Amino acid sequence: MTWQKIRGHDDVRRQLDAANARGRLGHAFLLAGPPGVGKRLFATEFAKALLCENPPAVLTACGHCPGCQQVAANSHPDFTVARTPEDKHELPVEVVRQFCRKLGLKPSRGRRSVGIVEDADDFNEESANCFLKTLEEPAPGSVLLLLTTGTERQLPTILSRCQVLRFHPLPPDEMRAVLADHGVGDAATLERLVRLGNGCPGQALALNDDALWQFREVAVQLIASAKPDPVGFAVKWMEFIDQAGKESAAQRARASLVIRLLMDFLQTTLRTALGNDGTDARATQLATRVGPDAVLTLLEACNHGDYLIDRKVQLVLVVESLAGKLCLA
Numbered sequence: 293m294t295w296q297k298i299r300g301h302d303d304v305r306r307q308l309d310a311a312n313a314r315g316r317l318g319h320a321f322l323l324a325g326p327p328g329v330g331k332r333l334f335a336t337e338f339a340k341a342l343l344c345e346n347p348p349a350v351l352t353a354c355g356h357c358p359g360c361q362q363v364a365a366n367s368h369p370d371f372t373v374a375r376t377p378e379d380k381h382e383l384p385v386e387v388v389r390q391f392c393r394k395l396g397l398k399p400s401r402g403r404r405s406v407g408i409v410e411d412a413d414d415f416n417e418e419s420a421n422c423f424l425k426t427l428e429e430p431a432p433g434s435v436l437l438l439l440t441t442g443t444e445r446q447l448p449t450i451l452s453r454c455q456v457l458r459f460h461p462l463p464p465d466e467m468r469a470v471l472a473d474h475g476v477g478d479a480a481t482l483e484r485l486v487r488l489g490n491g492c493p494g495q496a497l498a499l500n501d502d503a504l505w506q507f508r509e510v511a512v513q514l515i516a517s518a519k520p521d522p523v524g525f526a527v528k529w530m531e532f533i534d535q536a537g538k539e540s541a542a543q544r545a546r547a548s549l550v551i552r553l554l555m556d557f558l559q560t561t562l563r564t565a566l567g568n569d570g571t572d573a574r575a576t577q578l579a580t581r582v583g584p585d586a587v588l589t590l591l592e593a594c595n596h597g598d599y600l601i602d603r604k605v606q607l608v609l610v611v612e613s614l615a616g617k618l619c620l621a
């Protein structure tokens with residue numbers, strides 16, 4: 293692998309190297325860890341290592357050969373990716389069938405073919421069963437990489453046939469390094485993103501957006517005010533979501549990031565209400581007005597709203613309901 297691209301996850305790397313050294317690399321891996329922790333990047337680099345035509349070392353990609361470059365461009369004939377289509381909330385059986393068919397073919401360039409299921413959380417019964425056949429009787433030389441946010445989201449029949457690779461949140465120093473790699477230079481921004489990223493670079497980088505923080509200011513001001521206006525807030529929030537573009541994935545991501553920042557504000561408010569903080573004037577304002585129990589209820593409402601967004605419930609419904617709760621506490 294072009295390992296230097298990957299920060300952290302040394303334990304996963306060692307696990308693979310050890311299995312490989314014992315000649316027991318296996319043909320199916322379940323990469324489990326929170327969103328944004330780096331599973332997809334790791335899986336792509338792993339695929340490169342498996343398909344590299346000029347590997348400088350065992351399980352290591354050169355990064356330059358046609359094999360490596362075609363994996364990076366997702367155009368390698370022996371490399372395939374299955375993901376949930378934008379307009380679906382499950383991985384349809386047709387997508388999985390096509391994926392399995394491609395992996396069943398004899399590799400055209402080398403001895404291996406590699407398939408990544410990016411949204412293994414989204415299998416439905418039909419697509420999981422279709423996938424199981426390939427998992428039980430893999431084509432010679434094929435390697436499967438499944439990405440999941442948690443092993444508990446997988447069927448036992450899938451779980452038992454995979455080597456589980458667990459991805460843990462990165463420590464703050466690694467987070468700082470990744471963010472610096474991505475050009476986050478301002479020290480205050482860096483620390484803010486490290487704090488909110490929960491050890492997941494993908495989450496931290498998603499929050500590195502000035503427009504988002506500007507909207508946070510507007511939203512917090514509204515919620516903390518003496519007489520919040522739920523309708524006005526919902527309208528402003530939807531306008532902000534629409535600015536993310538027409539693609540619904542981008543809109544959902546933006547709605548969810550707002551919730552994330554609001555939850556951070558509510559957590560400060562809760563600490564303030566419990567007498568453990570007093571640094572934020574608007575948190576103090578809201579804490580004084582509603583009290584700790586109501587803040588807890590709001591945090592739960594935010595969590596639920598985020599879940600609904602993940603389940604692809606219509607955004608306007610989620611936003612209106614949540615804006616109402618946040619303003620009428």
Ligand SMILES: [Zn+2]
Pocket residue numbers: 343344345346347353354355356357358359360361
């Ligand atoms: Zn290569």
